[in-house]
Amino acid sequence: MIHLDRVTFGYSKKKKLFEDLSLHLESGHIYGLLGTNGAGKSSLLRNMVGLLFPQTGKIHVGGYEPKKRLPAFLQDVFFLPEEIYLPSVTIRKYLEIMAPFYPKFDEAQFENYISQMDLPAGNKLTDMSYGQRKKFLIAFALSTNTKVLIMDEPTNGLDIPSKSQFRKLVSTSLDKNRLILISTHQVRDLDNLIDSIIILENSKILIQHSLDTVAEKLCFGTLASIDYDSRVLYSEPSIKGYKAVFENSDLEESRVDLEYLFNAVLENPERIKQIFSKN
Ligand SMILES: Nc1ncnc2c1ncn2[C@@H]1O[C@H](COP(=O)(O)OP(=O)(O)OP(=O)(O)O)[C@@H](O)[C@H]1O
Numbered sequence: 001m002i003h004l005d006r007v008t009f010g011y012s013k014k015k016k017l018f019e020d021l022s023l024h025l026e027s028g029h030i031y032g033l034l035g036t037n038g039a040g041k042s043s044l045l046r047n048m049v050g051l052l053f054p055q056t057g058k059i060h061v062g063g064y065e066p067k068k069r070l071p072a073f074l075q076d077v078f079f080l081p082e083e084i085y086l087p088s089v090t091i092r093k094y095l096e097i098m099a100p101f102y103p104k105f106d107e108a109q110f111e112n113y114i115s116q117m118d119l120p121a122g123n124k125l126t127d128m129s130y131g132q133r134k135k136f137l138i139a140f141a142l143s144t145n146t147k148v149l150i151m152d153e154p155t156n157g158l159d160i161p162s163k164s165q166f167r168k169l170v171s172t173s174l175d176k177n178r179l180i181l182i183s184t185h186q187v188r189d190l191d192n193l194i195d196s197i198i199i200l201e202n203s204k205i206l207i208q209h210s211l212d213t214v215a216e217k218l219c220f221g222t223l224a225s226i227d228y229d230s231r232v233l234y235s236e237p238s239i240k241g242y243k244a245v246f247e248n249s250d251l252e253e254s255r256v257d258l259e260y261l262f263n264a265v266l267e268n269p270e271r272i273k274q275i276f277s278k279n
Pocket of ligand 1: 035038039041042
């Protein structure tokens with residue numbers, strides 16, 4: 001569904017941000033794109049939706065080249081940017097203007113999200129708080145039912161109950177024809193939501209795997225001691241010993257902890273690559 005082949009991109013011709021970057025994502029999945037500040041997440045997403053253009057290489061999204069911004073492409077791709085700007089109109093007026101651009105927009109679904117999110121329906125969008133505006137746009141984005149939904153830091157500005165609600169709404173809106181890609185540096189916000197993870201660091205993809213594969217290859221748990229344990233990839237002291245990520249050589253079952261995974265990948269990228277390349 002989203003294919004990047006040997007993409008090179010830079011904000012200037014001389015300084016490249018991405019070189020020879022390839023990535024293939026399929027429908028029916030919720031991908032989490034994780035990376036530290038400045039890793040290149042937003043730039044990558046903007047290339048995927050045709051707001052930035054690759055210098056070399058190819059990008060195809062749902063069979064279209066994003067940079068051409070064809071109407072058939074635009075009506076099936078929704079991009080929720082990190083910084084949002086909304087006009088000074090009511091929710092109703094916004095729907096009247098914007099919903100027709102998305103043929104699969106479902107008004108009943110939208111009303112349902114709005115009432116679950118407790119948004120003041122009669123207010124102008126510009127009179128809402130930042131978090132309320134973000135929730136409004138998330139509700140709109142989900143209701144467009146586009147094949148591709150890309151959200152850049154969608155949980156910024158949401159309070160804790162809204163973050164759980166976000167996870168619930170997004171997971172229920174996935175179907176086999178839809179691809180959802182969420183970028184964040186707030187790793188915990190993706191807990192129990194994504195099924196696949198992409199970690200981008202210094203403009204390079206360090207890993208891209210399903211969480212099932214991660215759980216097969218790595219183990220997340222507490223160890224009494226980490227001395228002389230060569231399997232340990234990342235650890236932090238805890239009350240009971242050490243919370244750690246280690247190579248899953250004994251086929252143990254454990255729940256993937258995204259934050260520990262992220263830290264392990266950043267600390268030991270080469271060893272992680274080796275572990276994932278073993279059959
Ligand atoms: N418009 C721009 N012009 C020039 N350089 C830019 C521009 N936007 C981003 N960059 C640079 O590109 C790099 C990647 O930025 P990007 O915003 O893609 O990272 P990010 O992973 O989304 O970061 P964050 O998590 O902080 O939002 C950074 O070094 C940034 O300074």
